[in-house]
């Protein structure tokens with residue numbers, strides 16, 4: 001079936017077609033096998049890197065494609081729509097939100113060309129902590145300056161792809177909580193060289209999850225980071241990280257939309273082919289209407305994603321649009337996934353059908369990178385001006 005490509009330029013359509021072509025070399029059996037072995041898609045990530053796609057958002061002078069989050073989103077959407085999973089490679093794109101806007105020229109020159117060539121992997125984004133949870137401004141991992149180094153001590157949890165990355169963008173505290181004047185002040189962003197840090201103050205413990213996600217718990221004990229790896233100004237890190245968070249919400253919304261389109265395509269195909277009671281199951285409105293409803297939800301979420309991405313690429317702050325895109329995208333994908341499960345009856349549970357794997361994978365985006373409850377409280381309190389609950 002055909003999905004709308006309304007609003008896409010010729011170049012964007014060509015980009016989608018070339019990603020689709022690449023993904024066709026990595027069919028669902030590839031992802032199923034990795035899922036069964038909890039293995040990282042090394043070949044696929046290499047192919048994406050060699051195709052330049054993971055450097056889509058890196059400006060051309062540094063060796064990237066010089067495209068925006070709009071195109072980044074289209075790439076991830078196509079991967080998920082093909083039956084694959086973008087998560088093992090998506091962080092490089094959203095981390096660019098902070099690095100491009102707030103990194104120094106020296107940092108960009110030091111890292112971006114290497115990232116664009118695939119020599120440096122910047123795939124880890126360290127924010128979540130066990131004792132702070134979603135209350136990000138309450139984190140306790142602390143960086144103390146000693147001469148030309150920061151010594152970082154603390155714990156992070158659910159930090160993904162650390163074992164498949166050379167660098168990590170880390171949010172930590174540089175001003176003690178009691179000394180800050182505002183909740184959002186006193187946090188800083190550091191670029192951590194993971195190869196150097198591992199075994200020298202950094203311990204990494206893998207966490208097994210219901211999805212093949214390669215996430216870990218980090219323990220840092222006086223982990224050394226050179227001061228030149230501070231991104232922007234000390235104490236302003238929360239503001240900087242929001243640029244990555246907005247990009248992340250837009251990109252995750254795109255992955256959800258790709259999942260949603262995948263589920264709808266699979267549901268329609270099966271509902272047309274499967275005959276029970278002497279007719280295709282899709283002839284029953286009890287089967288047909290949920291697919292149609294999910295389709296409408298996915299396409300509507302896509303419009304919000306397009307608006308958020310467009311604003312981001314024009315240098316605006318799409319806080320509410322990025323959050324709404326993430327909320328609507330993850331809910332629509334979940335609805336489409338649940339519907340696809342229903343449509344497939346018992347076969348939905350058979351691994352070889354891939355629906356249950358995609359169903360598990362898409363569920364993550366209701367929770368990460370931020371839960372939908374927190375999106376709703378942001379919309380209620382910050383956008384609509386309702387009383388604060390925290």
Ligand SMILES: Cc1cc2nc3c(=O)[nH]c(=O)nc-3n(C[C@H](O)[C@H](O)[C@H](O)COP(=O)(O)OP(=O)(O)OC[C@H]3O[C@@H](n4cnc5c(N)ncnc54)[C@H](O)[C@@H]3O)c2cc1C
Pocket residue numbers: 124125126127128129132133134135157158159160161209213215364367368369370371372373374377389390
């Ligand atoms: C597979 C996976 C990969 C991840 N990768 C990364 C990563 O690479 N980097 C990273 O930094 N983090 C990562 N995360 C962490 C993820 O962003 C967090 O799990 C998520 O933000 C929720 O935090 P928490 O688990 O501490 O939930 P909590 O903060 O403990 O919240 C628990 C529940 O309570 C609800 N809740 C809490 N407070 C409120 C409130 N005031 N109002 C309403 N509801 C509330 C939440 O919505 C949630 O449902 C990952 C998580 C997973 C599962």
